[in-house]
Amino acid sequence: MLIFLITVLGWTVAHTPEVVLRVVSAVFGELIFITLPSRRRLVNANLANAFPERSAAWRTHIGRQSARRLVETALLAAASPHFPPERIRRVASLSPGVIDLVKAHHATPGPLVLPTAHFAHWETLTWLPMLSPVPFGEAGVIYRPLKSPALNAYVHRTRERFGLRLLSRKGGLQAAHYILGRNGVVSILFDQNAGNTGALTLLFDRVCSTSELPGVLVEKHKAGLHVVYPLRTGFWKVEFQRADIVHDGTMPSATLGLNRWLETALATDDRLCSSWLWSHARWKVLNTPDRRLNLDLRRSLLDAELSARGLARLPRRTRYFVRLPNWLGDIVMVLPLLRAMRTARPDVEFTLIGKAAFAPLLAASGLADRYEPLPARGRGYFWWFRRFRMPPPECYFIFTHSLRGDLEAWLTGARFRFGIVRPGHRRPLLSHAHTLPSGFDSAAHHQFAQWEAFVRTFGLTVSTIDRSPLPAPADAPPRGHAVGLIAGSENSPEKRWPVAHWRALIEACPDREFKLFGTAKDRLITDQVAAGFDPHRVQNLAGATDLEVYMRELRSCALIIANDTGGMHLANALGTPVIALFGPTNPVRTGPIYSSPVTILQPPGCPPQGGGRQVDLAPETVRAALLTLS
DSSP, X not given: OHHHHHHHHHHHHHTSOHHHHHHHHHHHHHHHHHHOHHHHHHHHHHHHHHOTTSXXXXXXXXXXXXXXXXXXXXXXXXHGGGOOHXXXXXXXXXXXXXXXXXXXXXXXXXXXXXXXXXXXXXXXXXXXHHHXXXXXXSEEEEEOOOSOHHHHHHXXXXXXXXXXXXXXXXXXXXXXXXXHHTTOEEEEEOOSBOGGGSEEEEEXXXXXXXXXXXXXXXXXXXXXXXXXXXXXXXXXXEEEEEEEOOOOSSXXXXXXXXXHHHHHHHHHOHHHHHHSOTTSOTTOOSSSGGGTTOOOOSEEOHHXXXXXXXXXXXXXXXXXXXXXXXXXXXHHHHHHHHHHHHHHOTTEEEEEEXXXXXXXXXXXXXXXXXXXXXXXXXXXXXXXXXXXXXXXXXXXXXXXXXHHHHHHXXXXXXXXXXXXXXXTOOOTTOSEEEEOOTTOOGXXXXXXXXXXXXXHHTTOOOSSOOOOOOOOOTTOXXXXXXXXXXXXXXXXXXXXXXXXXXXXXXXXOTTOOEEEXXXXXXXXXXXXXXXXXXXXXXXXXXXXXXXXXXXXXXXXXXXXXXXXXXXXXXXXXXXXXXXXXXXXXXXXXXXXXXXXXXEEEOOTTOOTTOOOOGGGSOHHHHHHHHHHHO
């Protein structure tokens, strides 16, 4: 029954007046573009990724035309089995280049591979033997078989009537080798979303997975390589064109040559550009979200790409966004993971989003291609995120745990939005989540380990995360002799070592210089600590430094003694030795993570996971640790 209905539909379309079919193609093409927003966004994003320099109006026009061509191609595919040869000759012709090619092959037979691309009316390639002015010889076209045996049989019956054999990708490759071995012709579609079966290449400077089968056939059989494709010259009218591919006979050279030709053709000919199938997920390197942080395919031609293009590194045209945590200490702990992500995906442009005050730290880390400071809260806050929608970021990693952060990511249009879901919580705006197991005890696991498991869920495969300190800039000050003291803690009085203890420590070290650090809010505390001491020996810098100066000062200290604060993590990240004073808080979960020297002190009897009182940590204990590190 299905084949009967398809036959009736095809016959009806074949006998419908062209003016009606033009209207049908235009109307349904517009409906596809307008009423299927996800498909429209995909088309627009593909075009924006390929042609960021072109206007939005041009990209919209090409996208609309591509949708119309898709409908037109489907109608022709249905009708063409009912076309007699004389009608085919009226709507299709061979260019002089194709005529010369088939005549040369007839005169001097040899294996010939004719790849084609996803242009409108690609199925009309089965007409080539009938249109050829000379016998075409033994020929086959590799295709993807349909799941229905009945439909598959119908396709074979209608597409093979002019002598071009259909060779299944699943079982027909041996036949393709046989045909080429007898100096025949094999045609095959070369694609740039081949997933795990392709080879890593570049298309419009973005990493993609390209079909390598044409190149494999060329290399194995020392075959000629020419692209033959249908150029749409009017409604249901095509002229078959030829393009000669420059290559050295190897699979990598042939594969890269095909992609370079396609790039040039799409960029220079609007007719071809509007006929290409932009509604497929182009640049889909790896099919599953759990592999978004690696480029581990069976085969990679990226080194050959870089060599051929004279590039030192991969262009960064794939866009990932990272929403940073809101606190300084948390951002510092995320940096090693960002470093690993940067190493794993050298083709990605990483845009980091966070508070404006943290921009100097991210600049010093060298891990951000772009840093986008969050706007002020209020009207227009969420609208600010919509400006990233074209093209949208491919992935959005969220290191916050709030609905606000998830909504921010959703508004950018990112297809993949990754975050952590804790037991008993829901985050419906995420596309995929790293879910903590039921009964997960966060107090027994470091926050860094939790974040590491998060990014590994989505493909990070490096064996060990590099926790070495951030590299010092060329103009960094030499390490001095002063001891830095961080006596405050943002909004957490219970984490603060008492003022009297700080003063006792300073008094017990009369031969040492000290620098007090903190925010303007900490000034009340640091004023009490510094009161009565020689200001040259005890400098009170709280509230007097921005983040950039603060980092320079931390680098210049011989060591830092700090409460459990962001400054403690920052000093640790900058390579300065740290004595960390933990009382009620949990060093198992929030202790420093970098490989620079760290001494963690807790009050007597305090459990390893915290719960003690800072007042019980004696100044003599801290002084002993200071003398050990000095």
